[in-house]
Amino acid sequence: MSQAKPEMGFAEFARHLGVRPSYITELRKAGRLVLTDDAKAVKVAESLALIDSTRDPSRGGVAARHAAARGQEVGPRTQSDHGDDDERAANVAAASSDHGFQKAKAINERYKAMTAKVEYERLIGKLAPVADIEAAAADLVTALRRRLEGMGTTLAPLVAPVSEPSACKALIDEFVEGVLRETSDTLKPKKGTPQ
Structure with a gap:
């Protein structure tokens, strides 16, 4: 030219x-x-x-x-x-454009990959929305609190007539085991929901 x-x-x-x-x-x-x-x-x-x-x-x-x-x-x-x-x-x-373009492209690709990973993990049930987790935790704490607050009312009539300490302990252990089982059942996914 x-x-x-x-x-x-x-x-x-x-x-x-x-x-x-x-x-x-x-x-x-x-x-x-x-x-x-x-x-x-x-x-x-x-x-x-x-x-x-x-x-x-x-x-x-x-x-x-x-x-x-x-x-x-x-x-x-x-x-x-x-x-x-x-x-x-x-x-x-x-030269400066090449560097900036490549850097921007790398950042863009990284975020696309991270987004794809999050979406995949959500689809297979490994991730859940924070609101769902907070709601489940609130339900769990409410159920646990309800059972613990009712512990005196439930155990008092059972423990009062028992004079043997080992028998009292067995009654309390059985009650605590029931509370733990109920709490564990609350954590299990219901049928028809992804795990």
Whole structure:
């Protein structure tokens, strides 16, 4: 490419890049072109830098394939393409963009994986909503409290006539075992609910 003009029309810019005009339209809609104040022309150097800095690094293979089909090489623009300063700016922007893009993509993929894991564990019954767990705990504590508060009323008539300490202990142990069994039954899932 020869030394580029500072501004070009859309069709001329497409020819300058060796791409179809529809690609320039896509770049414009995506906000990847720097336009003149009247929005009727492209600021070449600034647009090239913006295109380079917003390029998706994961699509390098596609760019290489298309360039090979056109008989061109893919690589950084040379001084003759758009000047030394423009090249440096584009390379710096592209390098920082690659790092930021890859980091953002990695974070996005990590959160997608974590969300998928949580959803899977919820479906197989390993996870439950916090509200459901809080409600179950409240029911359990209520049942346990009710049984313990009724302990005196239930045990007093049974223990009063017994004078043997071991017999009293056996009655109390039996009552406590009943409370523990009832509490354990409260924790078991009811039929038809996922475990």
